[in-house]
Amino acid sequence: xxxxxxxxxxxxxxxxxxxxxxxxxxxxxxxxxxxxxxxxxxxxxxxxxxxxxxxxxxxxxxxxxxxxxxxxxxxxxxxxxxxxxxxxxxxxxxxxxxxxxxxxxxxxxxxxxxxxxxxxxxxxxxxxxxxxxxxxxxxxxxxxxxxxxxxxxxxxxxxxxxxxxxxxxxxxxxxxxxxxxxxxxxxxxxxxxxxxxxxxxxxxxxxxxxxxxxxxxxxxxxxxxxxxxxxxxxxxxxxxxxxxxxxxxxxxxxxxxxxxxxxxxxxxxxxxxxxxxxxxxxxxxxxxxxxxxxxxxxxxxxxxxxxxxxxxxxxxxxxxxxxxxxxxxxxxxxxxxxxxxxxxxxxxxxxxxxxxxxxxxxxxxxxxxxxxxxxxxxxxxxxxxxxxxxxxxxxxxxxxxxxxxxxxxxxxxxxxxxxxxxxxxxxxxxxxxxxxxxxxxxxxxxxxxxxxxxxxxxxxxxxxxx
Numbered sequence: 166x167x168x169x170x171x172x173x174x175x176x177x178x179x180x181x182x183x184x185x186x187x188x189x190x191x192x193x194x195x196x197x198x199x200x201x202x203x204x205x206x207x208x209x210x211x212x213x214x215x216x217x218x219x220x221x222x223x224x225x226x227x228x229x230x231x232x233x234x235x236x237x238x239x240x241x242x243x244x245x246x247x248x249x250x251x252x253x254x255x256x257x258x259x260x261x262x263x264x265x266x267x268x269x270x271x272x273x274x275x276x277x278x279x280x281x282x283x284x285x286x287x288x289x290x291x292x293x294x295x296x297x298x299x300x301x302x303x304x305x306x307x308x309x310x311x312x313x314x315x316x317x318x319x320x321x322x323x324x325x326x327x328x329x330x331x332x333x334x335x336x337x338x339x340x341x342x343x344x345x346x347x348x349x350x351x352x353x354x355x356x357x358x359x360x361x362x363x364x365x366x367x368x369x370x371x372x373x374x375x376x377x378x379x380x381x382x383x384x385x386x387x388x389x390x391x392x393x394x395x396x397x398x399x400x401x402x403x404x405x406x407x408x409x410x411x412x413x414x415x416x417x418x419x420x421x422x423x424x425x426x427x428x429x430x431x432x433x434x435x436x437x438x439x440x441x442x443x444x445x446x447x448x449x450x451x452x453x454x455x456x457x458x459x460x461x462x463x464x465x466x467x468x469x470x471x472x473x474x475x476x477x478x479x480x481x482x483x484x485x486x487x488x489x490x491x492x493x494x495x496x497x498x499x500x501x502x503x504x505x506x507x508x509x510x511x512x513x514x515x516x517x518x519x520x521x522x523x524x525x526x527x528x529x530x531x532x533x534x535x536x537x538x539x540x541x542x543x544x545x546x547x548x549x550x551x552x553x554x555x556x557x558x559x560x561x562x563x564x565x566x567x568x569x570x571x572x573x574x575x576x577x578x579x580x581x582x583x584x585x586x587x588x589x590x591x592x593x594x595x596x597x598x599x600x601x602x603x604x605x606x607x608x609x610x611x612x613x614x615x616x617x618x619x620x621x622x623x624x625x626x627x628x629x630x631x
Contacts, residue, residue: 196234201344208223221320224316227310275316283299286300335390345381354375361402423470426454429446472494473514480521
């Protein structure tokens with residue numbers, strides 16, 4: 166069962182007796198959230214005891230400006246949800262399996278400069294009767310603005326090529342009125358591009374150098390305002406850059422091509438279901454195979470791998486395929502067998518093809534001598550993009566973060582959607598804006614869960630064993 170931890174807005178004290186409702190019910194309060202700023206930094210560290218020694222950590226610093234707008238002081242147990250998918254759900258994070266867990270000893274609450282004790286509290290949330298909250302006692306004097314800082318870190322073990330970091334804003338709805346203004350920032354250990362931030366990320370963000378961020382104001386959050394950030398797992402992204410750099414130096418490297426294609430497939434397809442989770446990477450697979458074969462026309466494994474990817478993509482469980490699909494697979498498989506007539510893997514894929522397309526006629530091809538020419542034309546699409554620095558053992562992967570400042574968001578009408586604001590006000594700084602705007606509501610947390618997936622599970626397992 167996947168259990169995931171996430172970031173979410175601080176909430177007022179829950180009414181324990183009112184369980185089983187969604188959104189959760191909180192005790193009435195006159196305390197309002199005037200401002201929030203959530204800074205998350207995605208880092209990497211080396212753990213030689215882990216299955217995958219390169220691990221991820223998200224460090225979170227969240228700032229909340231609160232104001233008691235009532236006529237009497239309020240004392241309460243403010244709470245922070247420790248998981249976005251409660252234990253009783255057994256759910257994962259969308260289409261991934263990676264698990265992030267809060268490092269409990271890093272959780273800290275500072276109220277107006279004073280560190281205060283924290284403790285665990287169980288109360289109903291959604292349809293769970295014993296949802297765990299991290300809680301702290303706090304008093305809000307009348308009309309005084311109080312700054313609450315919550316900080317912690319989360320780390321993961323990686324089992325997938327892509328992951329989601331979820332931000333839950335709906336818990337902020339328990340405070341009085343709307344959230345006045347907010348900024349949610351995620352910093353990466355490398356430059357942000359459209360390839361390492363995937364298309365399933367909630368729209369409405371802006372990016373600059375190594376950051377993406379959302380801004381909003383006058384927001385009454387609901388579950389529809391929660392944010393998902395879908396990314397290529399950092400260690401996978403660095404591997405892709407390294408492999409592309411190698412291929413830019415020499416394309417005569419079949420194993421490097423296959424490693425790169427495996428990364429593309431793992432991002433493109435999810436093992437949490439037979440579906441494509443990122444079309445860009447799915448499209449890259451075919452073009453990479455054709456470039457690889459153009460540069461390595463005598464390599465049987467490339468032809469076999471391409472045939473297997475097509476077959477198991479269309480027929481993962483032996484489903485029938487049509488004539489047009491079979492005509493794409495058979496020539497590749499025939500070429501692999503012509504180059505290596507005794508290839509047992511090719512014989513297995515052929516047997517699977519004959520189940521999925523019993524109408525085909527397979528003729529044993531004559532053996533091809535090692536002077537074959539490729540049916541594909543090489544294209545110079547792989548170019549070096551960055552120099553990779555190895556991650557030192559047991560030390561953080563660090564980048565320099567650009568210092569920026571916020572500017573006040575323009576006033577919006579009460580019912581307006583969150584307004585995107587130019588966040589860093591530096592000159593000569595490229596800023597990319599996602600124009601398809603969802604309600605850009607967020608939280609201060611990072612959770613992830615994440616899957617291994619290529620269209621050909623058989624093929625992927627073959628490569629991993631080598």
